[in-house]
Amino acid sequence: MPLAETPPLLRLTDVSITHPDAVRPTPRAVSLDVGLGEVVLLLGPSGCGKSTLALSLDGLVPHALPATLDGTVEVDGLDTASHTVAQLSTRVGMVFQDPDAQLVAGTLLDEVAFAVENLLLPPDEVLARSERALRRMGLWEHRSWNPDRLSGGGRQRLAIACALAMDPPVLVLDEPTANLDPVGIDDVYAALAEVVAERDRAIVLVEHNLDAAVGLATRVVVLDAVGGVAFDGPTQAVLRDHADALDAMGVWLPSATLAALRLRDGGRPIDPLPLTPDDLRDALEPDERDAAGAALLGGAAWQEGAEPPAVRVRGLSVTKHRAQILRDVDLDIPAGSFTAVIGPNGAGKTTLVQAIAGVDEPPAGRIRTAGLDPAEASPRALSARVGYVFQNPEHQFIAHTVFDELAHGLRLRGASDDEVRPRVEAMLDRFGLTERAQAHPFLLSGGQKRRLSVGTALISGGAGPAGPSLLALDEPTFGQDRARASELLTLLRELHAGGTTVLIVTHDLQLVAEHATHVVVVADGQVVASGRTVEVFADEGLLEGAGLRLPPVHRALRAVSTVAVGGRPTATPSTTGPSRDRGDGTIAPQRTAVIDPYAPLPPAPAWRFLHGINPLALIAATAPAMIALVFTRDVATPLAMLLLAAVVLLVGARLPRRLTLGLAAGVPLGVAVVGVGFSLWIDPAQVSETAIALRVGDWTLRTGAFAIGFATSLRLAAIVMLAVLSGAVTAGPDLVRAAVQHLRVPYRIGYTALAAYRFVPRFSHELDVIRAAHRVRGQGGRGPLARLSRSWGYVVPLLASAIRHAERVALAMDARAFGAFPTRTERHVVPLRRRDLVFVLLSWAACAAVFVVTPTLAPTL
Numbered sequence: 001m002p003l004a005e006t007p008p009l010l011r012l013t014d015v016s017i018t019h020p021d022a023v024r025p026t027p028r029a030v031s032l033d034v035g036l037g038e039v040v041l042l043l044g045p046s047g048c049g050k051s052t053l054a055l056s057l058d059g060l061v062p063h064a065l066p067a068t069l070d071g072t073v074e075v076d077g078l079d080t081a082s083h084t085v086a087q088l089s090t091r092v093g094m095v096f097q098d099p100d101a102q103l104v105a106g107t108l109l110d111e112v113a114f115a116v117e118n119l120l121l122p123p124d125e126v127l128a129r130s131e132r133a134l135r136r137m138g139l140w141e142h143r144s145w146n147p148d149r150l151s152g153g154g155r156q157r158l159a160i161a162c163a164l165a166m167d168p169p170v171l172v173l174d175e176p177t178a179n180l181d182p183v184g185i186d187d188v189y190a191a192l193a194e195v196v197a198e199r200d201r202a203i204v205l206v207e208h209n210l211d212a213a214v215g216l217a218t219r220v221v222v223l224d225a226v227g228g229v230a231f232d233g234p235t236q237a238v239l240r241d242h243a244d245a246l247d248a249m250g251v252w253l254p255s256a257t258l259a260a261l262r263l264r265d266g267g268r269p270i271d272p273l274p275l276t277p278d279d280l281r282d283a284l285e286p287d288e289r290d291a292a293g294a295a296l297l298g299g300a301a302w303q304e305g306a307e308p309p310a311v312r313v314r315g316l317s318v319t320k321h322r323a324q325i326l327r328d329v330d331l332d333i334p335a336g337s338f339t340a341v342i343g344p345n346g347a348g349k350t351t352l353v354q355a356i357a358g359v360d361e362p363p364a365g366r367i368r369t370a371g372l373d374p375a376e377a378s379p380r381a382l383s384a385r386v387g388y389v390f391q392n393p394e395h396q397f398i399a400h401t402v403f404d405e406l407a408h409g410l411r412l413r414g415a416s417d418d419e420v421r422p423r424v425e426a427m428l429d430r431f432g433l434t435e436r437a438q439a440h441p442f443l444l445s446g447g448q449k450r451r452l453s454v455g456t457a458l459i460s461g462g463a464g465p466a467g468p469s470l471l472a473l474d475e476p477t478f479g480q481d482r483a484r485a486s487e488l489l490t491l492l493r494e495l496h497a498g499g500t501t502v503l504i505v506t507h508d509l510q511l512v513a514e515h516a517t518h519v520v521v522v523a524d525g526q527v528v529a530s531g532r533t534v535e536v537f538a539d540e541g542l543l544e545g546a547g548l549r550l551p552p553v554h555r556a557l558r559a560v561s562t563v564a565v566g567g568r569p570t571a572t573p574s575t576t577g578p579s580r581d582r583g584d585g586t587i588a589p590q591r592t593a594v595i596d597p598y599a600p601l602p603p604a605p606a607w608r609f610l611h612g613i614n615p616l617a618l619i620a621a622t623a624p625a626m627i628a629l630v631f632t633r634d635v636a637t638p639l640a641m642l643l644l645a646a647v648v649l650l651v652g653a654r655l656p657r658r659l660t661l662g663l664a665a666g667v668p669l670g671v672a673v674v675g676v677g678f679s680l681w682i683d684p685a686q687v688s689e690t691a692i693a694l695r696v697g698d699w700t701l702r703t704g705a706f707a708i709g710f711a712t713s714l715r716l717a718a719i720v721m722l723a724v725l726s727g728a729v730t731a732g733p734d735l736v737r738a739a740v741q742h743l744r745v746p747y748r749i750g751y752t753a754l755a756a757y758r759f760v761p762r763f764s765h766e767l768d769v770i771r772a773a774h775r776v777r778g779q780g781g782r783g784p785l786a787r788l789s790r791s792w793g794y795v796v797p798l799l800a801s802a803i804r805h806a807e808r809v810a811l812a813m814d815a816r817a818f819g820a821f822p823t824r825t826e827r828h829v830v831p832l833r834r835r836d837l838v839f840v841l842l843s844w845a846a847c848a849a850v851f852v853v854t855p856t857l858a859p860t861l
Helices: 050-056 108-117 123-136 152-165 182-198 235-241 243-249 255-265 277-283 286-295 349-357 379-385 402-412 417-430 446-459 482-497 509-515 540-545 552-557 615-629 636-652 657-681 703-727 732-742 747-758 760-776 784-815 834-857
Strands: 010-018 030-034 039-043 068-075 092-095 170-174 202-206 219-223 229-234 311-320 323-333 338-342 367-369 386-389 470-474 501-505 518-523 526-532 579-581 587-589 692-696 699-702
Touching: 010 050, 030 229, 039 050, 050 170, 050 202, 092 152, 092 784, 108 123, 108 152, 123 152, 123 182, 152 170, 152 182, 182 202, 219 235, 229 235, 229 243, 235 243, 243 255, 255 277, 255 552, 277 552, 286 552, 311 349, 323 349, 323 518, 323 526, 338 349, 338 482, 338 509, 349 367, 349 386, 349 470, 349 501, 349 518, 379 386, 379 760, 386 446, 402 417, 402 446, 417 446, 446 470, 446 482, 470 482, 482 501, 482 509, 509 552, 518 540, 526 540, 615 636, 615 703, 615 732, 615 834, 636 657, 636 703, 636 834, 657 703, 732 747, 747 760, 747 784, 760 784
Parallel strands: 039 202, 039 219, 092 170, 170 202, 338 501, 338 518, 386 470, 470 501
Antiparallel strands: 010 030, 010 068, 219 229, 311 323, 311 367, 518 526, 579 587, 692 699
């Protein structure tokens, strides 16, 4: 409860929020006070308005997001409706679900300092606050790293550090662990526990992982399906006294509580209901613990059959973007099994399953899936036997209505309208989408999109009602409340019971324990274990070594601690991996888990004189020459300029070896190819020199045409080399800072562009995923028209993804006071020094000499 004699830091009075085109507000008529020292856990089913309510606490609703707010929200005495987001950002720190959508800078220190710089604080104060926040999150030693080197948990801790650096009395976290593996979740909550222990602020937490949150929360507020407050009180009282009601509402509960409810249904009541695994263990007699653990583990009953495996993988290695993702994988997946592929973030789980399903074409002869080689089978033949559901349903939508989305696969196989309509209508009814049959798939709710994506995978399989013989799903319960997750898992269990082999990628080991008959453990691109769930989960040391944790309930009960995996002795818990044993049977997270073990190390820092030149000086030194080259008409000038730029670049900058070799091989080849191309394009009648340089059959290359084409290609090559010279050693943040400081470019434009630049790699990845998704749906064909048609189909999902990401980044930047003032503190000054002026003058002099002298060495063309 709030600390005594202190006014509430948050006060909500009859708060209702209505989104555009919504028929009713969600949340609705919410009133509550939150005081200093409280940790409020906000629960409720999907669509009740939890995240919307969280966004209203710092004014993002209604200032940044279009919605009507009725009632009042006061933060530390300020009415959010009458104060800007920037003003409120010093009172409320926001941490969002996606850590990647909150990052805009190139180092950890710059990331944290970004928020404080927006407040116009002195540079010394900016650095002091940033250091305190990074030390509090255990990240100070890595302050010079690029955030991309952190694990998911590390990046989320960095986001918390950004919020703490603003020194707000209220901290709001909206699903901060939704994208994390078990180690990342433990890592974030270990950091949050340190913040909570200080009791120097109020915390509002929207979370579905109650095993991690219940130990920190002092109070629980539950919203019902229409957004009203259903329950509000101390954590234990709400979760214990109203467990059955919460279960009926589809609200997530602690796994120990859900386990106790299942045991009660089986005839073993436990009173009071446990909230933690230790509570559950203590409530059971020693001889009951193994039986209880076994009852909660292993999924459906499994009887080994004589039929061949549904999937056979031998010697599979996969390399993407010059990085090896999978290495020499051997694997069998039993036919009719419910198999879960688990492992830490970046281990290669999705790559493995996508290769099995033919989403990413594997090497020929390495995989046999449902009797087919995915590398050789046509998309249409493969989709008849294998269904694949992507983590983001929107990636695989290709039609303009829900009906056509389901009908697409049937029509590809030539089914008649008389066959298509009844099958689609049956699938619509099965997934509760009949009333949305004519709606655009992108306009469905999150749960409806997920159901539609599963329906598209099922309906495409064969002519029978059973659908494909293998159904693969990537994170099928991601972002869903317990009711919707249970609904989907019930469907998967029904399909499994009917003989379908189900294959899922998931971080949720509780889901695995309850539903999977088999488990595949992937770590560092290799399969480190596979087998029955009960056997793999027995080897806790193996899981720990792979960066995983047993589900909390099973870790507490130790139900399978004496079982061996595949005949091997049970391994002991690892003490060198991402966790360590405290010695009392519980696991404490290592702070080194912030490092992503699969992230490539950055190249060793190198400095040469070009690295110390102001980015604007580099542009000023090269831009005039690039412009002048356009008007040259001889061969010697662009050739000399090309050689001069190459020498300066090689001497003045330490380029990556790949780039150096690429320039050395690519520039001469490009000059030759482009030169010949221009030579063929030039009208011979316009050439004064008509001597024949080369004749092949009826094709003739004239000397004059070749000279003009060669000069044109040299001009282009010289311009490209000068552009490389000006940009090869220029960091994006430094260029933005230099433009803001010296050219008076509005910093809001510069830093917005910088945030967009960080999205480019993600944009490329999204495009790859969308291409793969459309190929899975049978969007094939060859020739330019087919390629154009496919490319047009990528536009809508790619645009939707870009817009969503841009919105999330914009919200994160607004929450960090971006744009609060006309100027901001620039802790990094990018000065224009005397050596910059000298470099520019010397460059101009060298270029002028080239343009004056070289035209005399070759005739003008």
